[in-house]
Amino acid sequence: MLTLNNVEVIYNDVILVLKGMSLEVPEGKIVALLGSNGAGKTTTLKAISGLLKPDDGEVTEGDIIFQGQRIDTLDAADIVRAGIFQVMEGRRVFEHLTTEENLRAGAYIRRGQGQFKRDLQLVYEYFPHLHQRRNQQAGYLSGGEQQMLAIGRALMARPKLMLLDEPSLGLAPLLVASIFDIVRRINRDKGTTILLVEQNARMALDIADYGYIMEGGRIVLEGETGKLRDNEDVKEFYLGLTEVGQRKSYRDVKHYKRRKRWLS
Protein backbone atom coordinates (compact mmCIF):
# COMPACT_ATOMS: atom_id res chain seq x y z
CA MET A 1 0.00 0.00 0.00
CA LEU A 2 2.76 2.40 0.98
CA THR A 3 6.35 2.08 -0.14
CA LEU A 4 9.35 4.22 0.71
CA ASN A 5 12.34 3.71 -1.58
CA ASN A 6 15.71 5.03 -0.46
CA VAL A 7 14.25 8.23 0.86
CA GLU A 8 16.63 10.98 1.85
CA VAL A 9 15.46 13.98 3.88
CA ILE A 10 17.51 17.11 4.41
CA TYR A 11 16.60 19.86 6.86
CA ASN A 12 17.66 23.43 6.28
CA ASP A 13 19.61 22.37 3.17
CA VAL A 14 22.40 20.88 5.29
CA ILE A 15 21.23 18.43 7.94
CA LEU A 16 20.82 14.96 6.50
CA VAL A 17 18.30 13.10 8.65
CA LEU A 18 17.04 10.19 6.58
CA LYS A 19 19.78 8.37 4.73
CA GLY A 20 18.28 5.93 2.30
CA MET A 21 15.20 4.94 4.26
CA SER A 22 13.16 2.09 2.79
CA LEU A 23 9.97 0.73 4.24
CA GLU A 24 6.84 -1.06 3.21
CA VAL A 25 3.38 -0.95 4.76
CA PRO A 26 1.03 -3.66 3.47
CA GLU A 27 -2.69 -2.95 3.30
CA GLY A 28 -4.77 -3.77 6.36
CA LYS A 29 -1.77 -4.36 8.66
CA ILE A 30 -0.30 -2.60 11.66
CA VAL A 31 3.36 -1.82 11.15
CA ALA A 32 5.52 -0.58 14.02
CA LEU A 33 8.51 1.69 13.54
CA LEU A 34 10.83 1.67 16.55
CA GLY A 35 14.04 3.41 17.33
CA SER A 36 15.85 5.61 19.83
CA ASN A 37 15.53 9.38 20.04
CA GLY A 38 16.74 11.16 16.96
CA ALA A 39 16.68 8.05 14.79
CA GLY A 40 14.40 9.80 12.31
CA LYS A 41 11.05 8.20 13.08
CA THR A 42 9.03 11.39 13.18
CA THR A 43 10.84 12.69 10.12
CA THR A 44 9.82 9.53 8.28
CA LEU A 45 6.18 10.11 9.13
CA LYS A 46 6.36 13.77 8.17
CA ALA A 47 8.00 12.87 4.87
CA ILE A 48 5.05 10.60 4.14
CA SER A 49 2.36 13.09 5.17
CA GLY A 50 4.01 16.09 3.51
CA LEU A 51 4.48 18.01 6.77
CA LEU A 52 8.21 18.60 6.33
CA LYS A 53 7.84 21.96 4.68
CA PRO A 54 6.96 24.01 7.78
CA ASP A 55 10.05 22.51 9.45
CA ASP A 56 12.18 23.49 6.46
CA GLY A 57 12.79 19.89 5.50
CA GLU A 58 12.58 18.30 2.09
CA VAL A 59 12.74 14.90 0.42
CA THR A 60 15.80 15.15 -1.79
CA GLU A 61 16.11 11.63 -3.05
CA GLY A 62 14.09 8.46 -3.41
CA ASP A 63 10.34 8.27 -3.71
CA ILE A 64 7.26 7.59 -1.65
CA ILE A 65 4.50 5.67 -3.38
CA PHE A 66 0.99 5.31 -2.01
CA GLN A 67 -1.41 3.03 -3.87
CA GLY A 68 0.56 3.35 -7.05
CA GLN A 69 0.73 7.13 -6.88
CA ARG A 70 3.87 9.09 -6.15
CA ILE A 71 3.12 11.37 -3.20
CA ASP A 72 6.41 12.93 -2.11
CA THR A 73 5.82 15.83 -4.50
CA LEU A 74 2.25 16.53 -3.32
CA ASP A 75 0.99 19.16 -0.88
CA ALA A 76 0.00 18.05 2.62
CA ALA A 77 -3.66 18.77 1.86
CA ASP A 78 -3.61 16.56 -1.25
CA ILE A 79 -1.95 13.74 0.68
CA VAL A 80 -4.70 13.85 3.31
CA ARG A 81 -7.25 13.77 0.52
CA ALA A 82 -5.50 10.73 -0.95
CA GLY A 83 -6.18 8.93 2.34
CA ILE A 84 -3.16 9.37 4.62
CA PHE A 85 -3.73 11.02 7.98
CA GLN A 86 -1.01 11.71 10.52
CA VAL A 87 -1.79 11.92 14.23
CA MET A 88 1.06 14.15 15.30
CA GLU A 89 3.28 13.65 18.31
CA GLY A 90 2.17 15.50 21.42
CA ARG A 91 -1.53 15.36 20.49
CA ARG A 92 -1.69 18.88 19.04
CA VAL A 93 -5.40 19.41 19.63
CA PHE A 94 -6.79 22.85 18.80
CA GLU A 95 -6.94 24.19 22.34
CA HIS A 96 -9.42 26.99 21.84
CA LEU A 97 -11.87 24.88 19.89
CA THR A 98 -14.37 22.62 21.62
CA THR A 99 -14.05 18.86 21.37
CA GLU A 100 -16.71 18.72 18.71
CA GLU A 101 -15.20 21.58 16.72
CA ASN A 102 -11.89 19.71 16.77
CA LEU A 103 -13.68 16.75 15.25
CA ARG A 104 -15.25 19.03 12.64
CA ALA A 105 -11.78 20.26 11.75
CA GLY A 106 -10.71 16.63 11.33
CA ALA A 107 -13.59 16.15 8.91
CA TYR A 108 -12.48 19.18 6.87
CA ILE A 109 -11.64 17.24 3.71
CA ARG A 110 -15.00 15.50 3.86
CA ARG A 111 -17.02 18.72 4.25
CA GLY A 112 -20.25 18.88 2.31
CA GLN A 113 -20.61 15.11 2.10
CA GLY A 114 -23.39 15.02 4.68
CA GLN A 115 -21.92 12.15 6.67
CA PHE A 116 -20.63 14.25 9.53
CA LYS A 117 -23.30 13.11 12.03
CA ARG A 118 -22.67 9.44 11.36
CA ASP A 119 -18.91 9.76 11.64
CA LEU A 120 -19.32 11.76 14.84
CA GLN A 121 -21.47 8.99 16.31
CA LEU A 122 -18.80 6.48 15.45
CA VAL A 123 -16.05 8.47 17.17
CA TYR A 124 -18.22 8.83 20.29
CA GLU A 125 -18.76 5.07 20.25
CA TYR A 126 -15.02 4.49 20.34
CA PHE A 127 -14.48 7.25 22.88
CA PRO A 128 -17.54 7.73 25.13
CA HIS A 129 -15.44 10.13 27.25
CA LEU A 130 -15.32 12.61 24.40
CA HIS A 131 -19.09 12.66 24.19
CA GLN A 132 -19.33 13.87 27.78
CA ARG A 133 -16.85 16.61 26.98
CA ARG A 134 -18.09 17.53 23.54
CA ASN A 135 -18.78 21.18 24.31
CA GLN A 136 -15.69 21.78 26.40
CA GLN A 137 -12.61 23.59 25.17
CA ALA A 138 -10.10 20.96 24.12
CA GLY A 139 -7.28 22.75 25.95
CA TYR A 140 -8.87 21.81 29.26
CA LEU A 141 -9.15 18.07 28.52
CA SER A 142 -6.82 15.66 30.29
CA GLY A 143 -3.83 14.24 28.44
CA GLY A 144 -5.57 10.94 27.78
CA GLU A 145 -8.69 12.65 26.52
CA GLN A 146 -6.60 14.82 24.23
CA GLN A 147 -4.94 11.75 22.77
CA MET A 148 -8.36 10.20 22.23
CA LEU A 149 -9.46 13.42 20.56
CA ALA A 150 -6.40 13.38 18.31
CA ILE A 151 -7.19 9.84 17.19
CA GLY A 152 -10.90 10.62 16.91
CA ARG A 153 -10.06 13.61 14.73
CA ALA A 154 -8.17 11.27 12.43
CA LEU A 155 -11.14 8.88 12.26
CA MET A 156 -13.34 11.75 11.07
CA ALA A 157 -11.28 11.95 7.88
CA ARG A 158 -11.79 8.21 7.22
CA PRO A 159 -8.19 7.62 6.19
CA LYS A 160 -6.99 4.48 4.49
CA LEU A 161 -3.65 4.78 6.23
CA MET A 162 -3.22 6.28 9.69
CA LEU A 163 0.21 7.42 10.87
CA LEU A 164 0.41 7.42 14.67
CA ASP A 165 3.34 9.28 16.22
CA GLU A 166 3.90 8.15 19.80
CA PRO A 167 0.31 7.89 20.98
CA SER A 168 1.54 6.72 24.40
CA LEU A 169 3.62 9.84 25.08
CA GLY A 170 3.09 11.13 28.61
CA LEU A 171 0.17 8.87 29.46
CA ALA A 172 -0.41 6.60 32.45
CA PRO A 173 0.15 2.87 31.74
CA LEU A 174 -3.54 2.05 32.02
CA LEU A 175 -4.43 4.74 29.48
CA VAL A 176 -1.67 3.55 27.19
CA ALA A 177 -3.21 0.08 27.21
CA SER A 178 -6.64 1.44 26.35
CA ILE A 179 -5.30 3.66 23.57
CA PHE A 180 -3.50 0.70 22.03
CA ASP A 181 -6.65 -1.33 22.38
CA ILE A 182 -8.55 1.26 20.38
CA VAL A 183 -5.83 1.31 17.74
CA ARG A 184 -6.18 -2.42 17.34
CA ARG A 185 -9.96 -2.10 17.10
CA ILE A 186 -9.75 0.60 14.45
CA ASN A 187 -7.47 -1.63 12.44
CA ARG A 188 -9.69 -4.68 12.82
CA ASP A 189 -13.16 -3.13 12.46
CA LYS A 190 -12.49 -0.52 9.82
CA GLY A 191 -9.62 -2.14 8.02
CA THR A 192 -7.53 1.00 8.46
CA THR A 193 -3.86 0.36 7.81
CA ILE A 194 -1.65 1.73 10.58
CA LEU A 195 1.95 2.83 10.74
CA LEU A 196 2.86 3.23 14.39
CA VAL A 197 5.90 5.06 15.75
CA GLU A 198 6.64 4.25 19.37
CA GLN A 199 9.14 4.42 22.20
CA ASN A 200 7.06 1.90 24.10
CA ALA A 201 8.46 -1.07 22.19
CA ARG A 202 6.71 -3.74 24.21
CA MET A 203 3.24 -2.35 23.50
CA ALA A 204 4.00 -1.62 19.89
CA LEU A 205 5.36 -5.11 19.20
CA ASP A 206 2.31 -6.57 20.91
CA ILE A 207 -0.22 -5.07 18.55
CA ALA A 208 1.78 -4.81 15.32
CA ASP A 209 2.10 -7.45 12.61
CA TYR A 210 5.47 -6.31 11.36
CA GLY A 211 8.20 -4.17 12.83
CA TYR A 212 11.05 -2.00 11.64
CA ILE A 213 13.89 -0.76 13.81
CA MET A 214 15.57 2.49 12.85
CA GLU A 215 18.85 3.98 13.76
CA GLY A 216 20.73 6.95 12.35
CA GLY A 217 18.23 7.61 9.59
CA ARG A 218 17.89 4.13 8.14
CA ILE A 219 16.35 0.74 8.86
CA VAL A 220 18.72 -1.61 10.66
CA LEU A 221 16.42 -4.50 11.47
CA GLU A 222 13.02 -5.66 10.36
CA GLY A 223 10.78 -8.67 10.67
CA GLU A 224 7.55 -10.20 11.89
CA THR A 225 6.93 -8.92 15.39
CA GLY A 226 7.13 -12.42 16.86
CA LYS A 227 10.64 -12.80 15.51
CA LEU A 228 11.67 -9.32 16.58
CA ARG A 229 10.55 -10.04 20.12
CA ASP A 230 12.88 -13.05 20.21
CA ASN A 231 15.83 -11.17 18.79
CA GLU A 232 18.55 -10.84 21.44
CA ASP A 233 19.44 -7.27 20.60
CA VAL A 234 15.85 -6.12 20.57
CA LYS A 235 15.34 -7.83 23.90
CA GLU A 236 18.25 -6.08 25.48
CA PHE A 237 17.91 -2.63 23.98
CA TYR A 238 14.17 -2.21 23.56
CA LEU A 239 12.52 -4.57 26.00
CA GLY A 240 15.05 -4.36 28.83
CA LEU A 241 15.60 -8.11 29.19
CA THR A 242 18.86 -10.05 29.45
CA GLU A 243 19.61 -13.35 27.76
CA VAL A 244 18.20 -15.23 30.69
CA GLY A 245 14.89 -13.55 30.08
CA GLN A 246 14.87 -11.76 33.39
CA ARG A 247 14.42 -8.13 33.99
CA LYS A 248 17.78 -6.49 34.30
CA SER A 249 18.68 -5.28 37.75
CA TYR A 250 20.21 -1.84 38.11
CA ARG A 251 22.87 -3.50 40.22
CA ASP A 252 24.37 -5.12 37.13
CA VAL A 253 24.31 -2.05 34.96
CA LYS A 254 27.69 -0.65 34.16
CA HIS A 255 28.31 2.93 35.07
CA TYR A 256 28.85 4.04 31.55
CA LYS A 257 26.00 3.89 29.08
CA ARG A 258 26.28 0.91 26.83
CA ARG A 259 25.05 1.51 23.35
CA LYS A 260 24.52 -0.83 20.53
CA ARG A 261 25.84 0.43 17.20
CA TRP A 262 24.00 -1.67 14.70
CA LEU A 263 26.24 -0.98 11.77
CA SER A 264 29.68 -1.08 13.32
Place this chain on the structure above:
Amino acid sequence: MELFLQLTLTGLTNGAIFALVALGFVLIYKSSDVINFAQGELLLVGAYLIYAFVAELGFPWSVGILITLGLAVVVGVLVERFVLRPLIGEPIISVIMVTIGLSSLLRAIVNAIWGTYGRAFPAFIPSTNVYIFGAVVPADRLIAIGLSLLLLGAFTLFFRYSPDGIAMRATADDQQAALSMGISVKHIFAVAWSISAVTAAVAGALVANIVGVSGDVSRIGLRVFPVVILGGLDSVPGAVIGGVIIGLLEVYTGGYIGSGLSQVLPFIALILILMIRPYGLFGEERIERV
Protein backbone atom coordinates in the same frame (compact mmCIF):
# COMPACT_ATOMS: atom_id res chain seq x y z
CA MET B 1 -31.41 64.87 28.45
CA GLU B 2 -31.65 65.87 24.81
CA LEU B 3 -27.91 66.35 24.70
CA PHE B 4 -27.43 62.90 26.21
CA LEU B 5 -29.69 61.30 23.63
CA GLN B 6 -27.96 63.06 20.79
CA LEU B 7 -24.52 62.10 22.09
CA THR B 8 -25.58 58.50 22.61
CA LEU B 9 -26.87 58.22 19.08
CA THR B 10 -23.77 59.79 17.59
CA GLY B 11 -21.60 57.57 19.74
CA LEU B 12 -23.43 54.45 18.65
CA THR B 13 -23.10 55.33 14.98
CA ASN B 14 -19.41 56.16 15.32
CA GLY B 15 -19.01 52.92 17.20
CA ALA B 16 -20.67 51.02 14.37
CA ILE B 17 -18.09 52.33 11.92
CA PHE B 18 -15.26 51.48 14.34
CA ALA B 19 -16.75 48.02 14.68
CA LEU B 20 -16.82 47.54 10.93
CA VAL B 21 -13.13 48.39 10.67
CA ALA B 22 -12.33 46.28 13.73
CA LEU B 23 -14.01 43.24 12.18
CA GLY B 24 -11.37 43.30 9.45
CA PHE B 25 -8.58 43.16 12.04
CA VAL B 26 -10.29 40.35 13.92
CA LEU B 27 -10.76 38.21 10.81
CA ILE B 28 -7.08 38.23 10.00
CA TYR B 29 -5.99 37.77 13.60
CA LYS B 30 -8.39 34.89 14.09
CA SER B 31 -7.04 32.93 11.17
CA SER B 32 -3.35 33.69 11.40
CA ASP B 33 -2.51 35.40 14.73
CA VAL B 34 -1.27 38.35 12.70
CA ILE B 35 -2.10 41.94 13.60
CA ASN B 36 -2.59 43.59 10.26
CA PHE B 37 -1.12 47.09 10.35
CA ALA B 38 -2.25 47.66 6.77
CA GLN B 39 -5.94 47.50 7.65
CA GLY B 40 -6.34 51.29 7.45
CA GLU B 41 -4.73 51.27 4.01
CA LEU B 42 -7.14 48.58 2.85
CA LEU B 43 -9.90 51.06 3.71
CA LEU B 44 -8.06 53.70 1.73
CA VAL B 45 -7.77 51.45 -1.31
CA GLY B 46 -11.46 50.56 -1.10
CA ALA B 47 -12.53 54.20 -0.86
CA TYR B 48 -10.33 55.28 -3.80
CA LEU B 49 -11.48 52.39 -5.98
CA ILE B 50 -15.14 53.30 -5.48
CA TYR B 51 -14.25 56.92 -6.14
CA ALA B 52 -12.44 55.96 -9.33
CA PHE B 53 -15.22 53.82 -10.72
CA VAL B 54 -18.13 56.07 -9.77
CA ALA B 55 -16.75 59.61 -9.98
CA GLU B 56 -13.94 59.24 -12.54
CA LEU B 57 -15.21 56.50 -14.83
CA GLY B 58 -18.90 57.27 -14.41
CA PHE B 59 -20.21 53.81 -13.59
CA PRO B 60 -23.53 53.62 -11.73
CA TRP B 61 -22.73 53.40 -8.02
CA SER B 62 -24.06 49.88 -7.62
CA VAL B 63 -21.78 48.60 -10.37
CA GLY B 64 -18.87 50.58 -8.94
CA ILE B 65 -19.31 48.96 -5.55
CA LEU B 66 -19.57 45.48 -7.03
CA ILE B 67 -16.37 45.93 -9.04
CA THR B 68 -14.63 47.32 -5.95
CA LEU B 69 -15.68 44.36 -3.82
CA GLY B 70 -14.47 42.03 -6.55
CA LEU B 71 -11.13 43.83 -6.67
CA ALA B 72 -10.92 43.66 -2.86
CA VAL B 73 -11.05 39.88 -3.16
CA VAL B 74 -8.25 40.08 -5.74
CA VAL B 75 -6.18 42.22 -3.35
CA GLY B 76 -6.67 39.59 -0.62
CA VAL B 77 -5.56 36.79 -2.93
CA LEU B 78 -2.54 38.77 -4.17
CA VAL B 79 -1.45 39.58 -0.61
CA GLU B 80 -1.58 35.88 0.25
CA ARG B 81 0.30 34.84 -2.89
CA PHE B 82 3.10 37.37 -2.84
CA VAL B 83 3.37 38.52 0.77
CA LEU B 84 2.19 35.73 3.07
CA ARG B 85 3.04 32.53 1.21
CA PRO B 86 6.79 33.09 1.26
CA LEU B 87 6.48 33.67 5.00
CA ILE B 88 4.68 30.45 5.92
CA GLY B 89 6.53 28.85 8.81
CA GLU B 90 8.33 32.08 9.73
CA PRO B 91 7.76 33.74 13.12
CA ILE B 92 4.53 35.73 13.42
CA ILE B 93 6.47 38.88 14.24
CA SER B 94 8.05 38.86 10.76
CA VAL B 95 4.62 38.73 9.18
CA ILE B 96 3.44 41.62 11.35
CA MET B 97 6.47 43.66 10.28
CA VAL B 98 5.66 42.88 6.67
CA THR B 99 2.13 44.25 7.11
CA ILE B 100 3.70 47.55 8.17
CA GLY B 101 5.63 47.50 4.93
CA LEU B 102 2.47 46.60 3.06
CA SER B 103 0.72 49.63 4.54
CA SER B 104 3.41 51.98 3.18
CA LEU B 105 3.28 50.24 -0.18
CA LEU B 106 -0.50 50.51 -0.54
CA ARG B 107 -0.44 54.14 0.54
CA ALA B 108 2.32 54.92 -1.95
CA ILE B 109 0.40 53.25 -4.77
CA VAL B 110 -2.71 55.25 -3.95
CA ASN B 111 -0.71 58.49 -3.76
CA ALA B 112 1.05 57.73 -7.02
CA ILE B 113 -2.23 57.29 -8.87
CA TRP B 114 -4.50 59.86 -7.28
CA GLY B 115 -2.13 62.30 -5.59
CA THR B 116 -2.33 63.44 -1.99
CA TYR B 117 -5.04 66.08 -2.03
CA GLY B 118 -8.54 65.24 -0.86
CA ARG B 119 -11.61 64.87 -3.05
CA ALA B 120 -15.33 64.67 -2.43
CA PHE B 121 -16.78 61.18 -2.26
CA PRO B 122 -19.53 60.65 -4.87
CA ALA B 123 -22.80 61.29 -3.07
CA PHE B 124 -24.79 58.11 -3.47
CA ILE B 125 -25.09 57.18 0.18
CA PRO B 126 -28.06 59.22 1.46
CA SER B 127 -26.91 61.63 4.13
CA THR B 128 -30.25 63.28 4.83
CA ASN B 129 -30.97 63.78 8.48
CA VAL B 130 -33.19 61.34 10.29
CA TYR B 131 -34.89 62.41 13.52
CA ILE B 132 -35.16 59.89 16.33
CA PHE B 133 -36.84 61.16 19.54
CA GLY B 134 -35.70 64.65 18.71
CA ALA B 135 -32.08 63.70 18.08
CA VAL B 136 -30.57 64.11 14.62
CA VAL B 137 -28.71 61.30 12.85
CA PRO B 138 -27.51 61.34 9.25
CA ALA B 139 -28.91 58.38 7.33
CA ASP B 140 -25.46 57.11 6.32
CA ARG B 141 -24.65 56.51 9.98
CA LEU B 142 -27.75 54.38 10.32
CA ILE B 143 -26.60 52.36 7.33
CA ALA B 144 -23.31 51.82 9.13
CA ILE B 145 -25.14 50.46 12.17
CA GLY B 146 -27.19 48.11 10.01
CA LEU B 147 -24.14 46.88 8.10
CA SER B 148 -22.05 46.21 11.16
CA LEU B 149 -24.86 44.29 12.84
CA LEU B 150 -25.38 42.28 9.66
CA LEU B 151 -21.69 41.43 9.37
CA LEU B 152 -21.46 40.67 13.08
CA GLY B 153 -24.20 38.06 12.69
CA ALA B 154 -22.75 36.65 9.48
CA PHE B 155 -19.21 36.33 10.87
CA THR B 156 -20.35 34.81 14.16
CA LEU B 157 -22.27 32.09 12.32
CA PHE B 158 -19.38 31.64 9.87
CA PHE B 159 -16.79 31.06 12.59
CA ARG B 160 -19.00 28.79 14.67
CA TYR B 161 -20.58 26.54 12.06
CA SER B 162 -18.98 26.64 8.63
CA PRO B 163 -16.10 24.24 7.90
CA ASP B 164 -13.97 27.08 6.56
CA GLY B 165 -14.66 29.16 9.67
CA ILE B 166 -13.68 26.35 12.01
CA ALA B 167 -10.65 25.64 9.83
CA MET B 168 -9.62 29.30 10.19
CA ARG B 169 -9.74 29.12 13.97
CA ALA B 170 -7.90 25.80 13.87
CA THR B 171 -5.20 27.37 11.71
CA ALA B 172 -4.77 30.22 14.19
CA ASP B 173 -4.42 27.69 17.02
CA ASP B 174 -1.83 25.40 15.45
CA GLN B 175 -0.79 25.83 11.84
CA GLN B 176 1.06 22.57 11.43
CA ALA B 177 -1.70 20.53 13.05
CA ALA B 178 -4.18 22.26 10.73
CA LEU B 179 -2.02 21.22 7.78
CA SER B 180 -2.14 17.64 9.01
CA MET B 181 -5.97 17.78 8.82
CA GLY B 182 -5.75 18.53 5.12
CA ILE B 183 -6.58 22.17 5.74
CA SER B 184 -4.76 24.22 3.13
CA VAL B 185 -3.24 27.10 5.05
CA LYS B 186 -2.73 29.06 1.83
CA HIS B 187 -6.41 28.78 1.01
CA ILE B 188 -7.39 29.85 4.54
CA PHE B 189 -5.13 32.92 4.45
CA ALA B 190 -6.44 33.94 1.05
CA VAL B 191 -10.04 33.62 2.25
CA ALA B 192 -9.34 35.56 5.45
CA TRP B 193 -7.56 38.42 3.68
CA SER B 194 -10.18 38.59 0.97
CA ILE B 195 -13.09 38.81 3.40
CA SER B 196 -11.13 41.31 5.44
CA ALA B 197 -10.40 43.44 2.37
CA VAL B 198 -14.07 43.34 1.38
CA THR B 199 -15.12 44.46 4.87
CA ALA B 200 -12.48 47.18 4.68
CA ALA B 201 -13.76 48.40 1.32
CA VAL B 202 -17.28 48.72 2.73
CA ALA B 203 -15.99 50.54 5.80
CA GLY B 204 -13.77 52.68 3.58
CA ALA B 205 -16.78 53.84 1.58
CA LEU B 206 -18.66 54.80 4.74
CA VAL B 207 -15.68 56.66 6.21
CA ALA B 208 -14.94 58.43 2.94
CA ASN B 209 -18.56 59.51 2.76
CA ILE B 210 -17.98 61.37 6.05
CA VAL B 211 -14.41 62.69 5.79
CA GLY B 212 -14.00 62.74 2.00
CA VAL B 213 -11.63 60.71 -0.15
CA SER B 214 -8.13 61.43 1.16
CA GLY B 215 -5.31 59.95 3.21
CA ASP B 216 -7.43 60.65 6.29
CA VAL B 217 -9.48 57.56 5.54
CA SER B 218 -6.67 55.29 6.63
CA ARG B 219 -6.15 57.22 9.85
CA ILE B 220 -9.17 55.47 11.33
CA GLY B 221 -7.04 52.30 11.32
CA LEU B 222 -5.07 53.73 14.24
CA ARG B 223 -8.15 54.94 16.07
CA VAL B 224 -9.55 51.44 15.88
CA PHE B 225 -6.60 49.80 17.64
CA PRO B 226 -7.99 50.47 21.12
CA VAL B 227 -11.27 49.00 19.90
CA VAL B 228 -9.84 45.65 18.84
CA ILE B 229 -7.54 45.33 21.81
CA LEU B 230 -10.32 46.31 24.18
CA GLY B 231 -12.78 43.82 22.71
CA GLY B 232 -10.22 41.06 22.38
CA LEU B 233 -8.23 40.64 19.17
CA ASP B 234 -9.86 37.35 18.29
CA SER B 235 -13.46 38.05 19.17
CA VAL B 236 -16.10 39.03 16.61
CA PRO B 237 -18.63 40.25 19.22
CA GLY B 238 -15.72 41.91 21.02
CA ALA B 239 -15.02 44.02 17.94
CA VAL B 240 -18.58 45.31 17.86
CA ILE B 241 -18.95 45.89 21.59
CA GLY B 242 -15.47 47.42 21.78
CA GLY B 243 -16.43 49.70 18.89
CA VAL B 244 -19.58 50.86 20.66
CA ILE B 245 -17.76 51.45 23.96
CA ILE B 246 -15.01 53.52 22.34
CA GLY B 247 -17.54 55.36 20.17
CA LEU B 248 -19.64 56.31 23.17
CA LEU B 249 -16.64 57.22 25.33
CA GLU B 250 -15.27 59.57 22.69
CA VAL B 251 -18.55 61.34 22.19
CA TYR B 252 -19.44 61.62 25.89
CA THR B 253 -16.07 63.11 26.79
CA GLY B 254 -16.27 65.38 23.75
CA GLY B 255 -19.76 66.55 24.72
CA TYR B 256 -19.42 66.87 28.48
CA ILE B 257 -15.74 67.58 29.12
CA GLY B 258 -14.00 68.83 26.02
CA SER B 259 -12.99 67.62 22.61
CA GLY B 260 -9.28 67.56 23.42
CA LEU B 261 -9.71 64.75 25.90
CA SER B 262 -11.96 62.69 23.65
CA GLN B 263 -8.99 61.48 21.59
CA VAL B 264 -7.06 60.44 24.68
CA LEU B 265 -9.75 58.81 26.73
CA PRO B 266 -10.10 55.65 24.62
CA PHE B 267 -6.47 54.87 25.29
CA ILE B 268 -6.88 55.50 29.02
CA ALA B 269 -9.86 53.14 29.06
CA LEU B 270 -7.80 50.66 27.12
CA ILE B 271 -5.02 50.64 29.69
CA LEU B 272 -7.48 50.25 32.56
CA ILE B 273 -9.27 47.33 30.94
CA LEU B 274 -6.07 45.59 29.95
CA MET B 275 -4.93 45.76 33.58
CA ILE B 276 -7.99 43.76 34.58
CA ARG B 277 -8.41 41.57 31.49
CA PRO B 278 -5.13 41.25 29.56
CA TYR B 279 -6.83 39.37 26.72
CA GLY B 280 -9.46 42.05 26.20
CA LEU B 281 -13.11 41.84 27.20
CA PHE B 282 -13.96 38.83 25.07
CA GLY B 283 -10.56 37.55 23.92
CA GLU B 284 -9.45 33.96 24.23
CA GLU B 285 -7.31 33.29 27.25
CA ARG B 286 -4.14 31.37 26.70
CA ILE B 287 -4.73 27.88 28.03
CA GLU B 288 -2.10 26.53 30.36
CA ARG B 289 -2.24 22.96 31.56
CA VAL B 290 -0.47 22.23 34.79
